[in-house]
Amino acid sequence: MTKVRLVFLGKLADLAGAQVREMDAPLDWRGVLAALEPALAEAVQADTTRTAVNGQLLAEKTALAATGGDEIAFLPPVSGG
Amino acid sequence: MRDVRLLTAPFRPAALVEPFARANPGLGALCTFVGEVRAQGGVEALELTHYPAMTLPAMEALAALAVERFALMGLLVIHRVGVMVPGEPIVCVSAAACHRRAAIEAVDFTMDHLKSASWLWKREKRPDGWHWIEPRKEDHRDLQRWQLAQ
Numbered sequence: 001m002t003k004v005r006l007v008f009l010g011k012l013a014d015l016a017g018a019q020v021r022e023m024d025a026p027l028d029w030r031g032v033l034a035a036l037e038p039a040l041a042e043a044v045q046a047d048t049t050r051t052a053v054n055g056q057l058l059a060e061k062t063a064l065a066a067t068g069g070d071e072i073a074f075l076p077p078v079s080g081g
Numbered sequence: 082m083r084d085v086r087l088l089t090a091p092f093r094p095a096a097l098v099e100p101f102a103r104a105n106p107g108l109g110a111l112c113t114f115v116g117e118v119r120a121q122g123g124v125e126a127l128e129l130t131h132y133p134a135m136t137l138p139a140m141e142a143l144a145a146l147a148v149e150r151f152a153l154m155g156l157l158v159i160h161r162v163g164v165m166v167p168g169e170p171i172v173c174v175s176a177a178a179c180h181r182r183a184a185i186e187a188v189d190f191t192m193d194h195l196k197s198a199s200w201l202w203k204r205e206k207r208p209d210g211w212h213w214i215e216p217r218k219e220d221h222r223d224l225q226r227w228q229l230a231q
Binding site: 007009010011013014052054055071073075076077078079 | 197200213
């Protein structure tokens with residue numbers, strides 16, 4: 001697989017215009033920021049937005065290193081059940 | 082016996098709690114909480130978005146923590162996702178234990194964690210359209226009662 005799935009949760013999906021996007025692998029943090037529209041790039045960089053790869057939260061999102069078949073999720077603050 | 086589920090369609094809590102109680106024979110206490118979508122502020126509908134890779138796994142981990150912390154016989158955690166209207170059940174937590182205090186506290190603990198730390202995103206439909214709901218400070222205060230790091 002040569003694609004990485006990007007998943008935008010909550011209001012980030014509105015900002016992205018869709019909940020899911022696909023990008024070419026491999027993909028690092030710089031590559032993510034370069035590919036996103038400015039407002040969306042700013043939103044995923046916010047301290048309150050967490051990033052996960054394949055369901056695991058990243059302690060430091062700038063260390064992102066996704067390869068083909070990976071799924072990256074951008075998680076804004078949760079609003080509770 | 083742990084039973085943790087996300088449901089995409091309306092549910093009747095009693096239809097789930099009764100079999101759960103029967104699945105824990107010999108229990109001394111059963112405590113059940115049901116939360117429903119409030120009708121207030123012109124809210125016409127509410128939508129909860131979940132993330133399959135994380136939402137249910139985190140709820141299962143929370144249930145395991147509650148079962149261990151309160152020495153429960155069983156714990157039922159049911160959460161709706163998708164679009165709901167006022168009056169529909171949104172969450173149901175039921176704890177089976179030997180004694181009442183463990184059952185009552187386990188439900189309180191589980192609800193506080195579900196409310197503030199679940200991977201769920203909520204938006205409300207009002208007459209002027211959909212609005213995303215931001216986290217509430219009260220939810221984080223509720224969580225701190227249990228003095229657990231998130």
